[in-house]
Amino acid sequence: MGADCILWCPDVQVAPGRWKPSHQLGILYVGRVAAEGGHKVRFIRCGHDVEAVAEEVRRERAGIVGISVTTSDWRSNLSLAAELCGRVKQISRGIRTVLGGIVPTMFAQEILTRYGDVDIVVKGEGEQTFLEILRGEPSSDIAGIAWRDEDGAVRHGPARRPLGDLDELPHAMAVETEGTATTECAGLLGNVYYDSPTRCASLLTSRGCEGQCTFCVNPWYYRPVRQRSIPNVLEEIRRLACHGVRYLRICDANFASDHARVMDFCDAIEPFRMQWSCWQRADMTDPGLYTAMRRAGCRITTIGIESFDQEIRNLRYRKNVPDEQLYQAVRYAAQAGIDTVGEIIIGHPLEDADRLRQGFDKARGILRYLDYVNISTLTVVPHTALWTQLTADMPEDRVAKLRLRSMFQCPSVWRFARNVDPGALESMSQDYLRHVYHGPAYLLRQFTRTLAQRKRLTWFNRDRIVKTLLGKALRRVRRPR
Numbered sequence: 001m002g003a004d005c006i007l008w009c010p011d012v013q014v015a016p017g018r019w020k021p022s023h024q025l026g027i028l029y030v031g032r033v034a035a036e037g038g039h040k041v042r043f044i045r046c047g048h049d050v051e052a053v054a055e056e057v058r059r060e061r062a063g064i065v066g067i068s069v070t071t072s073d074w075r076s077n078l079s080l081a082a083e084l085c086g087r088v089k090q091i092s093r094g095i096r097t098v099l100g101g102i103v104p105t106m107f108a109q110e111i112l113t114r115y116g117d118v119d120i121v122v123k124g125e126g127e128q129t130f131l132e133i134l135r136g137e138p139s140s141d142i143a144g145i146a147w148r149d150e151d152g153a154v155r156h157g158p159a160r161r162p163l164g165d166l167d168e169l170p171h172a173m174a175v176e177t178e179g180t181a182t183t184e185c186a187g188l189l190g191n192v193y194y195d196s197p198t199r200c201a202s203l204l205t206s207r208g209c210e211g212q213c214t215f216c217v218n219p220w221y222y223r224p225v226r227q228r229s230i231p232n233v234l235e236e237i238r239r240l241a242c243h244g245v246r247y248l249r250i251c252d253a254n255f256a257s258d259h260a261r262v263m264d265f266c267d268a269i270e271p272f273r274m275q276w277s278c279w280q281r282a283d284m285t286d287p288g289l290y291t292a293m294r295r296a297g298c299r300i301t302t303i304g305i306e307s308f309d310q311e312i313r314n315l316r317y318r319k320n321v322p323d324e325q326l327y328q329a330v331r332y333a334a335q336a337g338i339d340t341v342g343e344i345i346i347g348h349p350l351e352d353a354d355r356l357r358q359g360f361d362k363a364r365g366i367l368r369y370l371d372y373v374n375i376s377t378l379t380v381v382p383h384t385a386l387w388t389q390l391t392a393d394m395p396e397d398r399v400a401k402l403r404l405r406s407m408f409q410c411p412s413v414w415r416f417a418r419n420v421d422p423g424a425l426e427s428m429s430q431d432y433l434r435h436v437y438h439g440p441a442y443l444l445r446q447f448t449r450t451l452a453q454r455k456r457l458t459w460f461n462r463d464r465i466v467k468t469l470l471g472k473a474l475r476r477v478r479r480p481r
Contacts, residue, residue, distance in 0.1 A: 002060035003042035005134060007031050009068040011047045013076040019048055025204050025251060027068040028172040033127040036170055039134050048080055054087040064134060066098045074103040078407060085117035098133060100126045102221055106382050107407050108146035112154045121146045125162055166228040171236040200247040201240050205233050209253035211281060212318050214385035218253055234268045241272050248276035256280040259289055266296035275299050283321045285328040290336035301333050302341040308359035312348050327366045334369040342370045346425045347378035353428055360432050367436050375429050381406060
């Protein structure tokens with residue numbers, strides 16, 4: 001007998017012709033809850049090959065196909081999801097197709113209106129919702145979905161209350177039980193961290209974020225903030241360690257928000273001698289906390305800097321992090337021996353090239369403590385404070401067109417502010433960072449840190465490191481003046 005349902009999360013397209021696996025925990029939680037509810041679940045890892053997934057659906061004779069559409073690259077993800085739904089309906093019109101995730105939640109009305117082969121959209125956290133769909137309950141009785149009625153009209157059920165106690169959820173990446181859906185999770189563990197031979201797993205210890213950033217959907221999608229207990233997290237880590245996992249990618253939106261909890265986590269995980277990475281806000285300024293994290297195995301922390309311009313960062317993005325706190329957070333993390341990644345957003349309507357340059361000049365002292373910088377152009381998505389602000393005076397028909405366009409390409413801020421040239425801003429940012437990070441001071445720091453930290457030499461190919469760093473230094477020396 002085949003599976004009751006097929007679950008698929010398409011790969012993410014990072015460049016034309018280049019794809020990377022999408023390691024989303026949401027669909028794993030959905031599948032694990034369904035499996036514990038007595039249903040046979042099959043996770044599919046076919047990358048972006050729609051035909052291969054369709055063939056699995058045919059072979060398994062599944063009654064439901066669930067697809068997760070991620071925010072990483074929702075244009076290609078949504079297109080792949082719609083294509084698969086079409087292929088599934090060619091196999092059998094009786095197979096129900098279900099889309100879930102942040103993107104379908106944002107665009108439930110538009111998706112069901114545009115794509116006739118999509119039957120149901122799960123809105124919000126979907127564990128209990130999908131379980132009720134599998135049980136065959138009438139759509140009108142299920143909270144947290146949108147669907148079509150007999151007349152083809154799109155209907156929206158009442159919102160579902162978020163799960164209060166995250167400890168009630170099964171462990172997303174448990175792989176211990178043979179013959180059930182849990183074995184499929186083993187295929188989702190892989191070498192996803194640089195070139196490491198170490199097995200890596202994603203781990204979620206909380207949902208939500210206390211921040212109110214104007215560009216982020218978290219305040220709308222994940223409310224309230226909830227945390228798993230440390231013993232519950234520790235049990236999942238133990239089970240992962242038994243299967244050879246040695247690196248954890250902690251996916252919390254703001255892992256370090258509760259300092260006491262972070263200290264408890266560090267004390268609990270230290271005996272496992274695991275390496276891990278996390279995300280944090282830029283207002284964590286306790287040097288002792290960074291020392292404890294490093295001792296417990298933290299190797300990388302990604303800090304949401306967003307902008308080096310204090311007015312844009314605090315008044316426009318509502319980060320509410322003064323410059324001094326920002327500098328302390330980056331400096332303390334670096335001094336503790338943790339690699340630091342800075343997330344920068346460019347392209348706010350108030351940010352022209354001169355203002356961006358002034359911000360980078362002002363932050364030159366802190367840039368030397370950042371090991372990596374990720375620069376992205378500001379995008380505006382529905383259900384964010386920034387979207388509400390920029391569309392407040394627009395006619396309804398234009399807002400509706402923007403929403404529909406957003407389904408296929410997350411709109412950059414230049415659609416709202418014509419004075420912004422994101423191409424020029426990004427080019428200037430890359431040139432500036434190239435000047436900073438190809439400098440002798442940065443290259444020497446990275447070279448000495450790599451030689452001093454044995455783990456770095458296992459993450460990267462040693463010969464490539466030496467060749468890259470020395471090559472950049474030599475090119476700089478030989479450059480004509």
